[in-house]
Amino acid sequence: MKIFLTGANGMVGRNLLAAPAAHAHQWLAPGHRELDLLDAGATRRYIALHRPDMIVHAAGRVGGIQANLRAPVGFLLDNLDMGRNVLQGAAQAGVPRLLNLGSSCMYPRDRDTALREEDLLTGELEPSNEGYALAKITVARLADYINRENPGLRYKTLIPCNLYGPHDKFDPSHSHMIAAVIHKLHVAKVEGAPSVDIWGTGEARREFLFVGDLVAAIFKAIGDFEGTPELLNIGLGRDYTVNEYYRAAAGVIGYRGGFRHDLGKPTGMRRKLCDTARATAWGWAPAWSLEQGLRETYDHYLALRGEQA
Template structure:
């Protein structure tokens, strides 16, 4: 069977292509030069020409708090257009299977943790990434509407927790927390710095999953829906466990070998105080993440050393 994978050059996309299950399919992963997802007609023409059996929508403009705050227009417009164009073109072409990757940013900022799927649109979003969240909500709702009007089409949305791992970005201006901290602590260790700064008090809690686990989850869900198994159209995909920012810094410092101390800049934004998702819907189907935090950080740091040997 043929898979159309959007976002094939991103962290999730590359890990999907490297997953052992990818060998069972013909995977089409066009670059942005080959297929502009912001161009509706181009997406329609591509899907009509290639006729994939399955669409995995993993493309997106992504980044951490700094990137979201710097370009809210881009995060809203580009992610909205990509989601609408890809999912609607698949629907119009009669593609039976679609796995849409959303984001836990869709949850209300004040929602009680752990976050459950029925809380989406039940409250105000976190302002620091509101544009990205709105775009992901739009794509998610489109998948759900499609399932309602045509029950033969299996359009499933997965809501991953925060991700990190191989093929991550390590630029502090554009990356998520763990890769940014890996680089920051690596540079501090090389410079023999005595202190590393943490934004806020470090007590905010986050759930980070190693990205290979998400790739495993996506292929497992595809196996389920192809086999006719009943699968909810919206599911969280995470560890079911979170850690404080301070704990992540300490875990990374241990792997990197940084022996210094940490300071806190209480003037910097920290986002939501906690974001832990409830993955019981997915776990009930038999899937669980398998990579520990220590193993995931070690693999990610090794990737950083291999890809950025002079940094």
């Protein structure tokens, strides 16, 4: 199958192309220099020229709380424009199948129960990344609308929870939580720091999925596209407190110092856990434990720095 993958240089894209299952397909995986997805005309022409059998839209502008707070306009418009250009270009070229990657940021804030696919647009979003979330919601809805207007096309959306793993961004100003924690704890270990700061109380609960599990779900969807629900959560199915993530990462890294809570920093949403009942019924479940995923990610981090554990 000829598959056009957007975001080939991102964390999901790089892990997807490195997976053994990738060898069964022909991939179109242009980098930004070859194709700027913010250019609607260029995106439309690329899709029309190559005529892929399927598109996996994994591209996006991503970042942690600090990055989202600094540039909400960019996170909204860039993600919206990329999604719109890819989906409209695909529909105009008659690409029959498209798999869009959403984000659990699309769900309402501060729900104490696990978030089901039906919960989209039933409450207020988390303000710290609202622009990103609005873009992701709109692109998922656009996929639905294209399906309604074009019965021969099937465009579907996977909604992964927070991700971590090899090829994540470890720069503290742009990284998500686990990558930031690994970098912070490694530096503290090397420097012999007696303690590490944790934003807020550390009692907020988060769900993080190892990227290899999302890759497995994507390949299952590619192989069983007709059986894949049009909107599907891909998550770990359980969450941990921020404090627990710090302790687990410290155990893997070998940091033996203490922790201090910086109550002047935002805690973020109290809880964000995806309901995975639909994914379980579909026949998918995560395979990586938290410790296994952290160790794999830390090994990759050390390799990037040319260091050893």
